[in-house]
Amino acid sequence: MMRNLITDVPGILVGHAHDPGLGSGVTAVILDPPAVASAAVIGGAPGTRETDLLAPDAAVEAVDAIALSGGSAFGLDAAAGIQAWARERGRGFAIGPVRVPIVPAAICFDLLNGGDKNWGRHPPYRELGFAAAEAAAVDFSLGSVGAGYGATTVDLKGGVGSASAVLPSGHRVGALAVVNALGSALANEGPHFLAAPYEVEDEFGGLGLPPDLRLRAPRWKGGAQPATTLAVVATDAVLTKAQARRLAFAAQGGLARSLTVAHALLDGDTVFTVATGRRGLDGGASDLVAIGAAAAACLARAVARGVYEARSWPGSIPSWSERFGSPGRNGA
Template sequence: MRNLITDVPGLRVGNATDLGLASGVTVVVFDEAAVASVDVRGGGPGTRETDLLEPHETVGAIHAVVLSGGSAFGLDAASGVMAALAERGVGFEVGTARVPIVPGAVLFDLLNGGDKDWGRFPPYRDLGHAAVEAAGLDFPLGTVGAGTGATTVNLKGGLGSASMIAASGHRVGALVAVNACGSVNLGEGPHFWAAPFEQAGEFGGLGLPHPLPALPARPPLKGLSSGANTTIAVVATDAVLTKAQCKRLAVMAHDGYAHAIWPVHTPLDGDTIFATATARKPLADPVFDLALIGDAIVRTLARASARAVHEATALPQPGTLPAWRDVWGE
């Protein structure tokens, strides 16, 4: 187990990073078309092809999911991913045509000090294509891909991932770009909200502080406009699921955000989660096993969200937020 979403068989992850731009793209590419759905809880989302993921819509499976920086400009990344997949003959068959089905979500990183003077066309289409070319089973975390320009209210955000085996025996994994309006750590200290779920010291092994600090009267929030934040994620399992069951997992998965980020799902965020299934292992019980998988996904996404900040490094631009490691070391 790599403690990455790629521990779920049937998918790979690729990143494309531009530190000068202070932004990037992350893509999950499926070996075979995967069943998927989505749940959006933030007040200012930026998404692509999410309507077709509803259980009552016709298209039954997808070929990739894109997480991107760049706000609405980053939606172009999916076009680059589509182009790379089309070059490989991958897509939904419509007669003699093949159309790659590539939903995605974006986060806002336009004010982080990077050079966004890209001229007529933003670079995200090319970054999306490059991310597919880089897709593999091993990939870095932190200030890479969609997490390159991500921030939280007080620390550098980033790309995180984690995995585990659910009590049902199914593998689950999470991949998240944390660009939260709120905070992943308690107050001014190094401890993470997700500490009760940590495995093997994956984000410092600090546990929770004792005694627990009192919550401030005013929650920590970035002073930015609606949609200027957003935490976006893909969760995956090797279970054989329907779109409706994936929808339920996407709904449950948001509890992973709630265990790791405070506050979350605000009018300032565009929090979105895609839930995917690679259909390697049937459910023994369609209700109870699904609940166990959902529980594992909540735990895994909380851990991945903390890892995103723990693994991040500060951007090279002057005046940017410090990384967790800059403040508290290893």
């Protein structure tokens, strides 16, 4: 059964944890077993951990999990919580008798969203990371959950979105997005989504294309406030780290297709890619090109779903459903 989630790629589990008072949270992507991974960090204001290990020439071939978190740089502590969860289960990169779980991470800025960020000496993201890993499963919620709990766009509440596809080759591709974008996911004032050409089975309202395809000047948050859309794209293909990195760059196109502003100086836009290695590239380079195109389309759909499924909470800006109609069907 296909769920239209990144977990349609075998070997991927996703869990969320958030604190309503904090107005922030964590999403854990667990790779079981560990998988080849890479990343493309294109935004000008990223906050990341362990991304150097994902370079094609780095020693570590596989990672155990990926941490996505709110909290700006404080949220990088989430990776330590997920790492602790993995260590308790004997997972990690083997160095003699020692195992070190490898957990790359990226964060988005949600410190000005109305939540109480006066947490004292230690930020709460380590414990939220552990809780998110504990909750990981093939079924998970979309919208205002996990790392997307406090997310916003310039005009609407943001959130977590996901989508998947099966290619004619049989390869599976899935995407997960945490939409805390500098710009908007809407065509002009909405309600139509920029990702409308890629929509599958009314997954974000079935509104079709906007009546006027001419886009006016892009709207963005303005000032010096950073913003980020984080993503994980997964495939069941057998890929090298170099191929996974090329896939990450191809998938980044999904952000440009679904947001009015992407890859800007104040963006931390980061896309991780994971290859679980269940199906070979019988078509060689042609398969890799097709997987990259599907990944970009899936990511565009995931961005739209993240906004469509979000809902507001006290102190946050309105959600799509509050402004335009029906509530998200799979939201929190």
